Amino acid sequence: MTPLEHKLRDRIGRSGPIPVSEFMAMALGDPVHGYYRKSDPLGAKGDFITGPEISQVFGELIGLWCVHCWQQAGAPNPVKLVELGPGRGTLMSDALRAVTTVHAFTEACDIHLVETSPVLRRCQELALKDHRVTWHEVLEHVPAGPALIIANEFFDALPIDQYQMTEAGWRLRCVGLNPAGDRFRFVTNHKAPDKTVLPPNLDGVPVGGLFEACPAGLQIAGTLGARMADEGIAALIIDYGHARSEAGETLQAVQNHTYCDVLTNVGEADLTAHVDFAALGSRAKQTGVRIYGPVPQGTFLTELGIEARTNQLAARANKRTATLLKTGAHRLIGADSMGMLFKVMALTGDGVSNPAGFESLLHQRTE
Ligand code: SAH
Secondary structure (H helix, E strand, O other), X not given: OOHHHHHHHXXXXXXXXXXXXXXXXXXXXXXXXXXXXXXXXXXXXXXXOOHHHHOHHHHHHHHHXXXXXXXXXXXXXXXXXXXXXXXXXXXXXXXXXXXXXXXHHHHHEEEEEEOOOHHHHHHHHHHOOOOOEEEEOOHHHOOOOOEEEEEEOOHHHOOOEEEXXXXXXXXXXXXXXXXXXXXXXXXXXXXXXXXXXXXXXXXXXXXXOEEEEOXXXXXXXXHHHHHHHXXXXXXXXXXXXXXXXXXXXXXXXXXXOEEXXXXXXXXXXXXXXXXXXXXXXXXXXOOOXXXXXXXXXXXXXXXXXXXXXXXXXXXXXXXHHHHXXXXXXXXXXXXXXXXXXXXXXXXXXXXXXXXXOOHHHOOOOOO
């Protein structure tokens, strides 16, 4: 057993099975043994790879997206440039490099990062050593004012609850122990969930079927929406997930680029779940903010010009780098890789009525 598994076993032994959200919160965020607290999980040598680590063009295009929104909103000065869960700081560093010549923007920018991992904070310090940056534990601590807020593969790491259909109806799924007390297993709790948690379209889900909800994600979507509605400018959420709330199990564990069992090697593997964009959007919409998307990541990046930028860089690069740039772009936009599964949604405040990358929605905007 890992040290975290001992800790979890003691806790479950003392007070009974814990909801999946508590299990996930401890696995990822335990102050001593949590997955994100103790090492850098990203990159080829880590457990998984993300858009900004695949190609520099990813962060560059997001930097330009920010400038475009900022200009539409009347170029407020100062403007907060905020990233939630910035990983190694690669996206922010690429974004800032791409906009260095837009002096009015870089001078207006006040950079804030929301990050709980001390190891990744050190990576971010290094990547952004030429910039003045303020770190926060939670979004609510970022000072008020107009803001551009980016969250790439942040929501998928937030703890989810799982509900399971039983003979007696929906029940909260928990993590308990087997009779020998040496392995974790899923059990269902006797309590029925609050009706507001379940979407209306779950009729007909058979016994054993699951529904996942992410209360932490909904809370952050509400905060982002309120912030955009009150103070402007725009928030961009990029993640893998589904555009409609639906039944199904998506919680997964990945270690060393390979899927593994969620209940073993706890604290050593990354745990994520598909992001329910419909749920985030409808929570944010309650604040009166404008919502665009989600659109597939492939559509978004293509509209922002990923191919032209990649070709431009490749033309100046050596053969190996040119190939890496082109395969990277394909990975980001290809329907067979991240282009369809990953989605992009924007929340915008006053003045930003035409964020780049969402042109495909012109006739189906959901406001
Ligand atoms: N955005 C980066 C990293 C994605 S991994 C990229 O695209 O490469 C998830 C990131 O979210 C990590 O930086 C992790 O430490 C951070 N994170 C996870 N849970 C968090 C939480 N509750 N609050 C703030 N940051 C969190």
